[in-house]
Amino acid sequence: VGCELEEKERFWSELDEVMESIPTGERVVIGADFNGHVGEGNTGDEEVMGKFGVKERNLEGQMVVDFAKRMDMAVFNTYFQKREEHRVTYKSGGRRTQKKRSEITKWWKLKKEEWCEEFRQKLRQALGGQVVLPDDWETTAEVIRETGRKVLGVSSGRRKEDKETWWWNEEVQDSIQRKRLAKKKWDMDRTEENRQEYKELQSRVKREVSKAKQKAYDELYTRLDTREGEKDLYRLARQRDRDGKDVQQVRLIKNRDGRVLTSEESVQRRWKEYFEELMNEENEREKRVEGVNSVEQKVDKIRKDEVRKALKRMKSGKAVGPDDILVEVWKCLGESAVEFLTSLFNRVLESERMPEEWRRSVLVPIFKNEGDVQSCSNYRGIKLMSHTMKLWERVVEARLRKVVEICEQQYGFMPRKSTTDAIFALRILMEKYRDGQRELHRV
Incomplete structure (x- = not known):
């Protein structure tokens, strides 16, 4: 997990050598987790796997299938239909969870120049040493995403719960790190000695957390009359207010009749139904103003300085859209990004067609902090869209503001x-x- 592609290929090559050294006639069973999803269905791969894999095939899953074909083996657990919870082998935090999750590239690392420089170098290598980005959006976007995942890594995509962590200190962090290492050691080798070590560290962490909280509260009480103390107090009060409303992860939503929906499928259907009605509600269109003629004229090509200015105006640190390419990526790539984006935007302008990826968005309901937390009407829908499309909109908007008079x-x-x-x-x-x-x- 997290290895470079070259290292993975070297592993499979060495495994091939081991397999070839085994005498003919021996039966070989490989029991290991290759971090691969071979996918559901077996069209084209019937000789090495069944139809009951997990979700979509990833790169590691393709490597497993290719290896099975080379060695005349089979991915055995795909031949038997099992319940969803029994098709997963990864255990995390006491719960069995699928490793296939909405993974998010750690683009925030680009804030540091050393990560930005490494990303630029790896991207240049992926392009065969070229400095200029490919001319089409699909190729460039895929190369950027793949390079970002390799260089910066990916997060699990899970939302971290907000906690009262203003009392956090280095001693607590060190204790928790030692406890995690002990837990991994116990998971790998379930001996009584390892279990005892993990339990002792678990108790020590609880004591360290208790001491840290007590120390932080004592300091807070002595600072309440200062401006800094007021900030801490308000921060704690806001957190307690959010916890009391239980809006961190609202999983239960009411339907039209006020009945609480509990299943994930019914909750998703309700959200879909609500936002479709909200956004697609038919209203009578106002009549166009009569006697106004449309003006058609030649539109100048988009210039690099327009793109450069729009890119500078774009704010960093915003949530990424479905295409998983932040505006920070273009800022990191500098002038080569400006040249690519200028060419891309001119093609969009001339063809009047934008990339299909830009048409997709993620709709996130945000609680308005008032009313029933289980009522859809008390949420505001926020759309997460492609940052590159927003950049394109900035360029167009800047042009429109020059010719449109607003009172x-x-x-x-x-x-x-x-x-x-x-x-x-x-x-x-x-x-x-x-x-x-x-x-x-x-x-």
């Missing part, structure tokens, strides 16, 4: 303006007219 009273979606300012000004105006007992007419 000064427009506050929404305007730079250096906010609807909050307009609401505040209106409230002040209403109060002044009310104090003067005068009528206020609003249009």
Whole structure:
């Protein structure tokens, strides 16, 4: 797991040599976890596997199938249909979980220049030493994703629960690290000695956590009269408020009739039904303004300086879309990214077609912090879209703002303006007219 492709290929080559050294006629059984998913179905591979693999085939799974074909072997556990929970071999945190998860590339490492430089070098190697990125989106995106996974690694994709960790210190971290190592040692070799060592470290961690919390609370109580102490107190209060509302991971949602849905499938159907109604509700369109002629004229090609300026305006640290390519990637690649994006955006402009990946998004419900946490109407849907598409929109938006006149009273979606300012000004105006007992007419 986490090895370079070259190292994996060397492993399979050495395993081939071991297999070839075994005398003909010997029966060979390999019992190991190759971290591979051979996939469901066996079309084209009937001679080496059954139809009951796990989900989609990954690179390691393909290597397992290829090895089985070379050595005239079979992936034995794919011939028997089993329940879903019995098809997984990885044990994590006391629960059996599938290793196939929505893995997220650790793009945040690009904040450090050393990681950024290594990513650029590996990407250049993947492109055969070329500095210029491939001319089409699909090839470039796949090479970037693959290089990012190899260089930066991937996370499990699980959401980490927010905890009161302001009391955390290095002693607690060291104790927890030793406990984790002891747990791995016990999982590999279930001896009484290893079990006893793990239990002792487990108790020690509890004591260290208790001491750290007590020390942190004592310091907090002595600092309550300071500004820093107020910040800690408010942070703790906000966390307690979130815990009380149980909105960290809401798994139960009510249907139209107010009945609580418990199964994952029914909850997903309810979310789909709710957002489809919310976003696709048919409203009568306003009539177009009569007597206005459309103007058609030649559109200039997008220039590098436009892309460079838009890229600089893009904020870092935002959630990634389904294509798993953050804007930080383009910032890291510098001028080569500007050249590629300029060429890509001009092709989109000329063909009037954008990459299919840009059309996909992930809809995330965010609780509004008011009302019933199990009611869909109390959630705001946030769409996570491709950062590259957002960059394209920035370029187009900058051009539109140069030719479209917007009145000064427009506050929404305007730079250096906010609807909050307009609401505040209106409230002040209403109060002044009310104090003067005068009528206020609003249009």
